[in-house]
Amino acid sequence: MAxxxxxxxxxxxxxxxxxxxxxxxxxxGSRKDPDTGELVPIHHITQLTxxxxxxxVMVANFSTAVSKNPFFGFKFRGxxxxxxxxxxxxxxxxxxxxxxxxxx
Amino acid sequence: xxxxxxxxxSGSVAFAALAAFPRRLLAAAWPDKAFAATAAGEAMINLLxxxxxxxxxxxxxxxxxxxxxxAVVPVTISTxxxxxxSISIVVDKNPRPMAATFEILPGTLPDISSRIKMGxxxxxxAVVKTDHGLYSAAKQVKVTxxxxxG
Numbered sequence: 402m403a404x405x406x407x408x409x410x411x412x413x414x415x416x417x418x419x420x421x422x423x424x425x426x427x428x429x430g431s432r433k434d435p436d437t438g439e440l441v442p443i444h445h446i447t448q449l450t451x452x453x454x455x456x457x458v459m460v461a462n463f464s465t466a467v468s469k470n471p472f473f474g475f476k477f478r479g480x481x482x483x484x485x486x487x488x489x490x491x492x493x494x495x496x497x498x499x500x501x502x503x504x505x
Numbered sequence: 506x507x508x509x510x511x512x513x514x515s516g517s518v519a520f521a522a523l524a525a526f527p528r529r530l531l532a533a534a535w536p537d538k539a540f541a542a543t544a545a546g547e548a549m550i551n552l553l554x555x556x557x558x559x560x561x562x563x564x565x566x567x568x569x570x571x572x573x574x575x576a577v578v579p580v581t582i583s584t585x586x587x588x589x590x591s592i593s594i595v596v597d598k599n600p601r602p603m604a605a606t607f608e609i610l611p612g613t614l615p616d617i618s619s620r621i622k623m624g625x626x627x628x629x630x631a632v633v634k635t636d637h638g639l640y641s642a643a644k645q646v647k648v649t650x651x652x653x654x655g
Contacts, residue, residue, distance in 0.1 A: 416614070429622070431600070447535045458613050464540040466596060466604035468577045468620040475607070476614040 404500035410486055412504055417480035419451065419459075421473050421488055423498065429465040449473060449490045453480060453504075480504055539603045545595050545630075548603035552593065553634055558641035561586070566631040566642045575623040575648040580631075583616035588636040592617055598627035623648045 405424035410417045423446065430443030449461040449471075458477040480486075482505050489499030539552035546556035567581040582592050592615060593606040604621045615633065623629075623646060630643040 427622075456612075458610055460608040460610070461617075461619075462535050462540075462606045462608075464601060464604055466599055466601065466622050468622055472618070472620050474618040476616050477610075477612055478614065479612045 404498055406488060406490070406498055406500040408486070408488055408500055408502050410480075410502060410504050412480055412482060415480055416476055416478055417453070417484075417486070417504060418476050419474060419486065421449075423449075423471050423473075423490060425469070425471060425490075425492065427463075427465060427467055427469045427471065444492065444494055446471060446490045446492045449488065451475075451477075451486065451488045453477065453484050453486050536603075536606065539606070540601060542603060543601060545597045545602035548601070549593075549595065549632065552603060552606060553591075553632065553639055555639060558630075558632055558639045561640045561642065564631050564633055564640060564642035566629070566644050568629050568644050568646050570645075571647045571649065572623060573649050575625070575650055577620050578623050578629075578646060578648075579618070579620050580629065581616075581618040582631040582633075583614075584631075584633050584640075586615065586633055586635050586640060589615035589633055590636060591634045593632040593634075594619070594621060595630040595632055596621065596623055596627050597630065599624050 407422040410419045425446050426444055428441050428444040432441050434441050445465045446463045451459040459475050461473055484504040485501055487501040491497045536552050539548045542548035542551055549556040563586050564584045572578045580594055589609045591608050594604040595602050596604050607617050609615050626647045628643045628645050630641050633640045
């Protein structure tokens, strides 16, 4: 399945500046469906993990308070052109998505 | 020939998935108790062991002064503190104040940005855990339209 994650990584020296954007409703569980009046069940990304080649460089834990279609950016050292940066998320209902990009 | 290539590709995807699996098991568990807490202090005690932090100007917390839409409030946190282990975002007046927490691994810079939801005007706190203590910086964000459902 095609991934719905967008990832951009900019190298400056050995530092990678990573920006990522995911498609996810991030439902808090307290929002009412405007048509039915029913509560929309809680549905959110729980964990986002970045690995560069085989090294984990970031683990982000999200609550429902992260905005819909989450944005997340961070920086790490020790990056070089040709490295494979992989990002994946899992959500509270067992959903997941991942994508990888080659640093240049 | 195309079929052969497809088969080969799908095989390598399956292999990559298998290879990635053990690494995922290594990731720390999602801190469910801290995220379920309805008070900021309780959330911090659950996640970090204490709610006592040392205020510092070595943390740069960038948030808007006024958020017209509480559903999307940009937050950027960076720090010049050394040996940072984690950065957390705490929104005192949200129904569940612990918004997110980030593990800063060796080689990773303590410099993160994301976007969060705020139900009402509140202090937003950046809590930075280092190997020698817990530090924080706070700023108030005025919310004109809440972003926590309803």
